[in-house]
């Protein structure tokens with residue numbers, strides 16, 4: 040174990056000893072099969088408050104399957120996903136449908152690769168942001184509109200676009216609107232599936248910068264799936280590398296990328312350097 044990691048484990052142990060919160064999310068042996076085919080196998084990790092975990096790997100390595108198992112969109116065949124609810128590690132698979140929906144409306148957020156999957160295209164930009172607030176009980180029109188305006192500003196969408204529908208926005212703007220819709224309720228945990236995928240390189244860079252600022256400012260925990268190592272380099276504290284459904288390497292992002300141990304990670308890193 041590296042010095043950085045042992046130090047991290049030591050401080051986490053101290054936190055436990057002092058009765059401070061444990062991990063926000065504990066993933067224990069999560070396995071999902073599609074018939075005879077493995078989606079993901081025996082994945083375990085802890086995610087601590089304010090920590091960002093990146094998941095990388097080639098197409099078909101199991102990233103999306105794992106993210107869907109963690110976020111309650113898919114039931115794993117084996118394993119558990121424990122989430123800290125009021126200080127209690129709670130098995131998310133045992134939640135009722137109503138409890139799961141409440142979690143997804145309040146504490147959790149999911150940013151899809153395609154903004155169309157995370158936005159209501161027939162509703163105005165302000166409505167998209169305000170609707171999520173209303174889902175948590177907000178009713179005062181003036182305050183909802185003010186919060187929507189504030190969030191549009193935070194994601195760099197001009198106030199005079201508040202009544203426009205997302206279909207009138209560029210891809211980058213749609214993605215920023217999806218982020219505003221997700222973050223307006225102040226979630227603790229955000230799942231992101233290729234958040235910069237399908238965007239031009241310059242648009243990607245701006246979005247990444249914005250995301251990094253918001254994650255830090257809000258102290259968000261996040262699980263980010265991507266095939267883009269630049270995304271994890273910028274956003275993720277820790278990194279898991281997947282191949283064929285298995286985690287082949289995990290550690291602090293800089294360590295894994297600067298000194299990859301597994302042959303597959305070495306290939307992944309060198310292919311980017313050559314690109």
Ligand SMILES: Nc1ncnc2c1ncn2[C@@H]1O[C@H](COP(=O)(O)OP(=O)(O)OP(=O)(O)O)[C@@H](O)[C@H]1O
Nearest residue numbers: 073076077078096097098099100101102103104105
């Ligand atoms: N609905 C499904 N039915 C059958 N097999 C599936 C299904 N979804 C995924 N798989 C298989 O599970 C494995 C992991 O797929 P998954 O989509 O999780 O990988 P991924 O790393 O997210 O890929 P990509 O980067 O292309 O999205 C692959 O072999 C895939 O073919």
